Amino acid sequence: MAPSMTLPAITISPRIRKSPFFDGTIAAGATHFTVYNHMYMPTSYGDPAAEYHRLLHGVSMWDVAAERQVEIVGPDAEKLVRYLTPRNLGACEIGKGRYVPLCDHHGRVINDPVLLRLEQDLFWLSIADSDVVLWVRAVAAERGFDCEISEPDVSPLAIQGPKAEDLVADLLGAWVRELKYFGFKQTALDHIPLVVARSGWSKQGGFELYLRDGDFGMELWDAIREAGAKYGIGPGTPNHVERIESGLLSYGADHEPDADPFELGLGKLVDLTREDDFIGKEALKRRSTGGAGRKLVGFAFDGEPFVANQHPLPMESEDGAPAGMMRAACYSVRRKENVGIAFVPADYAGIGTQLRFHSGGRVYTGHVAEMPLVKPGK
Amino acid sequence: MAPSMTLPAITISPRIRKSPFFDGTIAAGATHFTVYNHMYMPTSYGDPAAEYHRLLHGVSMWDVAAERQVEIVGPDAEKLVRYLTPRNLGACEIGKGRYVPLCDHHGRVINDPVLLRLEQDLFWLSIADSDVVLWVRAVAAERGFDCEISEPDVSPLAIQGPKAEDLVADLLGAWVRELKYFGFKQTALDHIPLVVARSGWSKQGGFELYLRDGDFGMELWDAIREAGAKYGIGPGTPNHVERIESGLLSYGADHEPDADPFELGLGKLVDLTREDDFIGKEALKRRSTGGAGRKLVGFAFDGEPFVANQHPLPMESEDGAPAGMMRAACYSVRRKENVGIAFVPADYAGIGTQLRFHSGGRVYTGHVAEMPLVKPGK
Numbered sequence: 001m002a003p004s005m006t007l008p009a010i011t012i013s014p015r016i017r018k019s020p021f022f023d024g025t026i027a028a029g030a031t032h033f034t035v036y037n038h039m040y041m042p043t044s045y046g047d048p049a050a051e052y053h054r055l056l057h058g059v060s061m062w063d064v065a066a067e068r069q070v071e072i073v074g075p076d077a078e079k080l081v082r083y084l085t086p087r088n089l090g091a092c093e094i095g096k097g098r099y100v101p102l103c104d105h106h107g108r109v110i111n112d113p114v115l116l117r118l119e120q121d122l123f124w125l126s127i128a129d130s131d132v133v134l135w136v137r138a139v140a141a142e143r144g145f146d147c148e149i150s151e152p153d154v155s156p157l158a159i160q161g162p163k164a165e166d167l168v169a170d171l172l173g174a175w176v177r178e179l180k181y182f183g184f185k186q187t188a189l190d191h192i193p194l195v196v197a198r199s200g201w202s203k204q205g206g207f208e209l210y211l212r213d214g215d216f217g218m219e220l221w222d223a224i225r226e227a228g229a230k231y232g233i234g235p236g237t238p239n240h241v242e243r244i245e246s247g248l249l250s251y252g253a254d255h256e257p258d259a260d261p262f263e264l265g266l267g268k269l270v271d272l273t274r275e276d277d278f279i280g281k282e283a284l285k286r287r288s289t290g291g292a293g294r295k296l297v298g299f300a301f302d303g304e305p306f307v308a309n310q311h312p313l314p315m316e317s318e319d320g321a322p323a324g325m326m327r328a329a330c331y332s333v334r335r336k337e338n339v340g341i342a343f344v345p346a347d348y349a350g351i352g353t354q355l356r357f358h359s360g361g362r363v364y365t366g367h368v369a370e371m372p373l374v375k376p377g378k
Numbered sequence: 379m380a381p382s383m384t385l386p387a388i389t390i391s392p393r394i395r396k397s398p399f400f401d402g403t404i405a406a407g408a409t410h411f412t413v414y415n416h417m418y419m420p421t422s423y424g425d426p427a428a429e430y431h432r433l434l435h436g437v438s439m440w441d442v443a444a445e446r447q448v449e450i451v452g453p454d455a456e457k458l459v460r461y462l463t464p465r466n467l468g469a470c471e472i473g474k475g476r477y478v479p480l481c482d483h484h485g486r487v488i489n490d491p492v493l494l495r496l497e498q499d500l501f502w503l504s505i506a507d508s509d510v511v512l513w514v515r516a517v518a519a520e521r522g523f524d525c526e527i528s529e530p531d532v533s534p535l536a537i538q539g540p541k542a543e544d545l546v547a548d549l550l551g552a553w554v555r556e557l558k559y560f561g562f563k564q565t566a567l568d569h570i571p572l573v574v575a576r577s578g579w580s581k582q583g584g585f586e587l588y589l590r591d592g593d594f595g596m597e598l599w600d601a602i603r604e605a606g607a608k609y610g611i612g613p614g615t616p617n618h619v620e621r622i623e624s625g626l627l628s629y630g631a632d633h634e635p636d637a638d639p640f641e642l643g644l645g646k647l648v649d650l651t652r653e654d655d656f657i658g659k660e661a662l663k664r665r666s667t668g669g670a671g672r673k674l675v676g677f678a679f680d681g682e683p684f685v686a687n688q689h690p691l692p693m694e695s696e697d698g699a700p701a702g703m704m705r706a707a708c709y710s711v712r713r714k715e716n717v718g719i720a721f722v723p724a725d726y727a728g729i730g731t732q733l734r735f736h737s738g739g740r741v742y743t744g745h746v747a748e749m750p751l752v753k754p755g756k
Binding site: 043044143250311327328 | 386389394409410411413416483484488507513516517631657690705706
């Protein structure tokens with residue numbers, strides 16, 4: 001299917017869940033959706049340029065309820081959480097979020113959540129798109145850990161962009177300005193129970209409001225919309241162009257399903273010196289010494305402004321050898337050239353390596369470029 | 379969102395996989411898609427009446443590649459498979475498929491695959507929409523079972539309807555007529571490697587061709603299209619109306635995520651007398667004696683021909699008490715009345731129980747009806 005063709009419709013049925021903000025997104029003019037963690041998630045409001053501009057220069061509100069939580073609660077919760085990730089969690093304080101890649105027993109990344117410790121024995125994994133809850137339940141049950149694992153009624157709404165802090169301070173109080181990156185706090189907006197965190201899937205700054213009762217979805221949506229009016233708030237979604245420019249990993253999109261953390265540039269989060277056991281430890285030791293077989297790299301390439309690719313595009317070297325896959329490409333507004341995130345054999349990962357790929361009947365030529373493709377603040 | 383509103387578009391991006399038949403479905407005019415096992419799956423070609431008629435009276439070809447396989451291979455494969463399901467697999471012969479609900483350690487159904495034993499030490503679970511591969515890997519690794527678990531390059535294409543057998547016999551030989559229900563065989567169509575099974579998610583008869591190499595997707599699609607022309611073949615999808623009439627369970631659509639097999643009418647597949655251990659055994663024993671808390675029932679109701687519901691609709695009893703959820707409703711062409719599949723408290727599950735629900739500003743009144751709502755052959 002050519003990118004210019006009209007896209008098919010998305011079936012709305014009870015098999016896939018609606019977010020508590022769904023009606024708000026439709027009213028705001030959402031034109032495109034995807035499915036993420038068995039839930040509808042808007043991906044566009046039909047004006048990509050305006051959505052990008054709002055994120056870079058104003059404030060944008062995103063329905064990211066599909067970023068579901070896996071709640072782990074009970075006496076063995078901490079022990080289980082430490083066993084689940086190769087990251088060394090150190091003191092693992094309440095109120096400080098952590099980015100914790102999860103690997104299976106073979107060292108393959110199966111999700112890359114943010115971990116939130118809400119209470120001594122209560123944790124959330126705020127997940128990307130895979131059924132982590134099934135995996136955690138299997139591990140906990142087979143090891144006899146004493147804890148309950150569930151997906152609670154918690155739905156994040158992201159407020160992103162340079163004006164996000166002013167807006168969230170208006171809504172919840174000036175104290176939110178003191179939150180450090182990934183810091184979070186349990187709070188409420190009037191009667192609406194929330195966890196507020198300084199986080200979000202962009203590099204433009206902002207917050208995520210984890211709504212703790214879906215019944216208040218539209219109330220929260222409307223409250224933010226109204227309070228945000230003076231800042232010119234508008235709807236947005238996880239932004240294809242900004243995230244490529246910023247080099248944010250999209251789990252499941254940017255790599256093959258057997259990728260390990262070293263290949264995905266997450267090696268610094270793997271602590272092989274830990275004395276306690278964790279899933280995939282032996283496999284990760286082998287992978288760490290074997291050297292990354294492939295690598296996630298930035299790529300800059302020629303041609304007319306590139307329309308987002310619909311599927312991974314095979315890349316090749318100057319002499320025509322297979323050289324991995326272009327996973328996510330776009331025209332970078334800030335770099336003023338085409339860029340992408342590619343998953344390539346380590347031999348082709350050096351900055352400056354010339355590669356090419358085919359799309360829509362023409363050849364695109366470019367070179368491996370430093371990540372992030374656009375530096376923060378540019 | 380009112381059902382009459384234009385549906386949003388589905389974003390096509392590398393995060394979700396394309397089926398090997400994707401280009402064929404687009405060329406055939408697919409108008410609606412969903413996402414199933416992280417893959418696009420067509421749900422309509424824009425003419426529901428024609429698609430239903432073809433399935434009931436002719437032959438229909440469905441891209442169900444999203445019904446992915448979890449492959450389990452190795453010395454402990456059989457031991458693992460038996461541990462994964464509460465069903466007693468008995469002799470578990472090569473070539474005979476089995477419907478095997480999977481339950482977690484708490485007795486909750488997490489998928490309802492068909493099991494295919496291809497070789498002594500090689501099994502496929504042909505799954506509904508959840509990441510069974512992560513769950514099986516966790517179980518196998520934690521128990522130290524010696525086997526490999528993967529998602530192979532296998533993509534089912536269903537051929538359904540009363541003329542399916544003639545067509546598949548033309549393609550693969552008269553021997554396919556001898557296959558019993560769920561029987562299967564490894565074979566090939568010229569150079570295209572296949573497993574052919576008498577199966578499919580309808581009660582109209584037919585086969586599933588499990589394509590074993592995605593590179594041949596369009597070749598297989600076109601071969602079926604061409605050989606099927608004399609039978610009036612056309613494209614179709616898992617059929618919303620036919621499956622409700624026939625009482626086929628749609629995992630994830632028809633129930634809450636904590637449902638057990640007794641509640642879903644799958645109790646006869648749970649063998650609590652088995653001497654060997656299996657996941658959820660103790661929990662299922664407790665649930666079996668506790669009596670099903672809820673029950674999946676058929677429902678027949680009044681009103682103008684009903685358009686498919688977008689989300690579960692709360693039901694209530696004659697005196698206004700909450701009485702579960704209408705999960706999937708439609709106008710039954712064969713019964714000539716509105717019907718649905720509801721998940722209700724056991725107290726309201728008796729045949730003839732009067733219940734009602736609200737949708738689109740009006741009240742629908744009806745009664746619990748025997749399943750299947752339309753008997754096979756009607």
